[in-house]
Amino acid sequence: MLHKESGILTAKLQRRSFLQYAGAGAAGIALIAAGCKKDKDGSFSAGVDLGSGDVGILNYAYALEQLEAAFYDAVVKTPYANISATELALLTDIRDHELAHREFFKKALGSAAIPGLEVDFSKINFSVRADVLGTAKAFEDLGVSAYNGAGKLIKSADYLVVAGKIVSVEARHAALIRDLIENGSFANLEVVDANGLDKARTPKEVLSIAQSFIKTTVNGANLPTS
Amino acid sequence: MNILNILEEIEKVDGEVYERLSPRRAAMKQFYGMGSKVAMAAVPLALGSMFKKAYGQSTSTVVDVLNFALTLEYLEYYFYQTGAATSGLIPAGTPAVGAINTIRDHELAHVNLLKGAITASGGTPVSFVATQFDYTAKGTFPTVFSNYPIFLAVAQAFEDTGVRAYKGQAPALMGSPSVLQTALQIHSVEARHASHIRQMRKAPAGGGVTALKPWITGANDSGVPQVDAVYKGEDNVTQLGINIPSLGFSVNASTEAFDEFLVKADVLAIASLFIK
Numbered sequence: 001m002l003h004k005e006s007g008i009l010t011a012k013l014q015r016r017s018f019l020q021y022a023g024a025g026a027a028g029i030a031l032i033a034a035g036c037k038k039d040k041d042g043s044f045s046a047g048v049d050l051g052s053g054d055v056g057i058l059n060y061a062y063a064l065e066q067l068e069a070a071f072y073d074a075v076v077k078t079p080y081a082n083i084s085a086t087e088l089a090l091l092t093d094i095r096d097h098e099l100a101h102r103e104f105f106k107k108a109l110g111s112a113a114i115p116g117l118e119v120d121f122s123k124i125n126f127s128v129r130a131d132v133l134g135t136a137k138a139f140e141d142l143g144v145s146a147y148n149g150a151g152k153l154i155k156s157a158d159y160l161v162v163a164g165k166i167v168s169v170e171a172r173h174a175a176l177i178r179d180l181i182e183n184g185s186f187a188n189l190e191v192v193d194a195n196g197l198d199k200a201r202t203p204k205e206v207l208s209i210a211q212s213f214i215k216t217t218v219n220g221a222n223l224p225t226s
Numbered sequence: 227m228n229i230l231n232i233l234e235e236i237e238k239v240d241g242e243v244y245e246r247l248s249p250r251r252a253a254m255k256q257f258y259g260m261g262s263k264v265a266m267a268a269v270p271l272a273l274g275s276m277f278k279k280a281y282g283q284s285t286s287t288v289v290d291v292l293n294f295a296l297t298l299e300y301l302e303y304y305f306y307q308t309g310a311a312t313s314g315l316i317p318a319g320t321p322a323v324g325a326i327n328t329i330r331d332h333e334l335a336h337v338n339l340l341k342g343a344i345t346a347s348g349g350t351p352v353s354f355v356a357t358q359f360d361y362t363a364k365g366t367f368p369t370v371f372s373n374y375p376i377f378l379a380v381a382q383a384f385e386d387t388g389v390r391a392y393k394g395q396a397p398a399l400m401g402s403p404s405v406l407q408t409a410l411q412i413h414s415v416e417a418r419h420a421s422h423i424r425q426m427r428k429a430p431a432g433g434g435v436t437a438l439k440p441w442i443t444g445a446n447d448s449g450v451p452q453v454d455a456v457y458k459g460e461d462n463v464t465q466l467g468i469n470i471p472s473l474g475f476s477v478n479a480s481t482e483a484f485d486e487f488l489v490k491a492d493v494l495a496i497a498s499l500f501i502k
Contacts, residue, residue: 090439090440093439093441093479093482096475096476096479096482096483097441097479097482097483099475100470100473100475100479100480100483100484101483103473103474103475104465104466104468104470104473104483107468107473108465108466108468144414147410147414148407148410148411148414149407151396151406151407151410152400152403152404152406152407157397157400158466159466160396160397160400161393161396161397161487162465162466162484164392164393164396164410164413164485164487165393165465165484165485165486165487166483166484167410167413167414167417168389168393168413168414168416168417168485169417169441169482169483169484169485170414171414171415171417171418171421172417172418172420172421172440172441172485173421173440173441174418174421175417175418175419175421175422175440176421176425176440179421179422179425183321184321184324184325184328186325186418186419186421186422187328187329187332187415187418187419187422188328191418192332192415192418194335195335195336195338195339196331196332196333196334196335196336196339196412196415197335197339197408197411197412197415198411198412198414198415198418199411200407200410200411226403
């Protein structure tokens with residue numbers, strides 16, 4: 001919910017660690033609250049504002065991890081018909097990783113974190129293996145391309161490294177899910193081009209794809225573009 | 227020699243080349259003024275000097291990183307090329323053949339991409355031929371090209387090392403956003419390879435290492451104690467000062483959810499075991 005009005009806040013965040021910020025307390029909350037008031041006038045674009053700078057990028061990652069975590073949580077709670085023990089164990093592992101990513105970002109962002117997003121999985125038939133794995137593949141490949149495209153937008157080396165630590169795990173997931181659907185498709189031409197490069201997408205491209213699974217409008221208008 | 231072509235080539239790996247050059251009007255002016263005064267033979271030198279002025283130290287940093295990456299890609303490429311060409315190693319008529327060929331082709335594409343990027347940045351790419359590598363690691367894996375499970379075990383070590391190596395170099399590329407993005411796009415492909423190789427090792431023909439997962443659990447989960455260095459520090463559970471188990475996750479999940487980086491010296495120590 002950080003808006004242009006709270007630019008002072010985000011500028012400070014870029015120079016300070018989130019942990020320091022998290023302890024800042026009441027003053028920060030008051031600033032965020034002031035930003036939210038403006039929302040009700042409709043004077044800013046609607047929805048949850050991811051914010052700007054590195055905070056914005058971390059909230060962007062947090063939003064995507066929320067989506068993935070909610071998806072795998074549902075997959076493990078209501079497994080598809082005739083799921084094998086091996087597949088359930090792998091999907092449970094992935095759920096735990098996505099939950100860990102989500103909770104990590106929430107903690108790191110502290111009071112700068114966006115609220116929990118409301119997901120929309122009405123189009124997914126969780127009882128059908130092909131539907132579940134097809135959606136998982138789309139989410140994992142999207143996540144990989146999102147982190148690959150966001151890396152150059154990050155100003156802090158520490159945050160870049162953390163994003164790097166997460167994206168390779170997402171790529172491991174993506175390859176596994178692809179292999180479960182069709183063995184050998186872990187890095188096929190759908191995702192890896194003739195130069196041997198995985199996809200990279202801008203936040204704008206990623207959010208327009210992800211939004212169809214999220215009821216809450218996610219506003220990335222203030223994210224850095226270079 | 228056409229300077230515009232050169233600038234275009236550099237722009238492919240460094241989208242900011244024009245921005246870097248434009249604030250350095252003096253450097254550009256000096257260069258253009260030179261054209262009428264000096265012989266064409268001096269142009270390459272003048273170009274070098276202009277880029278040095280525009281980039282300061284960063285060109286050499288970027289070239290160093292790219293050459294480091296190129297060394298690893300050569301190591302991987304010749305490994306898969308030799309394996310794929312060794313009759314009887316990879317079970318014929320199984321999906322393993324296609325998977326190894328896919329990975330080999332990606333490593334070759336990375337070699338070619340990095341060579342081009344280094345040349346375009348004004349650097350000299352390192353060069354290796356297959357015979358410069360010793361995939362037995364000085365006798366540690368004597369059957370690497372005759373025993374399929376051992377071949378896959380070494381492959382896993384290479385892929386997991388590659389992932390860690392690219393990750394560790396990301397901060398050094400922050401000054402060149404498009405090079406950074408390219409490196410990240412290679413990095414995730416290496417992780418896809420690692421995931422698949424680990425699955426291949428779980429299969430009975432690949433060694434039946436059933437405890438293995440597509441992600442790294444704890445430190446050295448490969449079952450091969452000789453590659454401990456590849457997994458040094460992978461059991462870290464603290465990210466940005468946040469203890470992940472304290473958020474309610476098992477230690478295993480906490481290590482799996484985050485892949486760790488390796489610094490260049492540690493990667494080179496691993497790679498040097500395989501270089502004659």
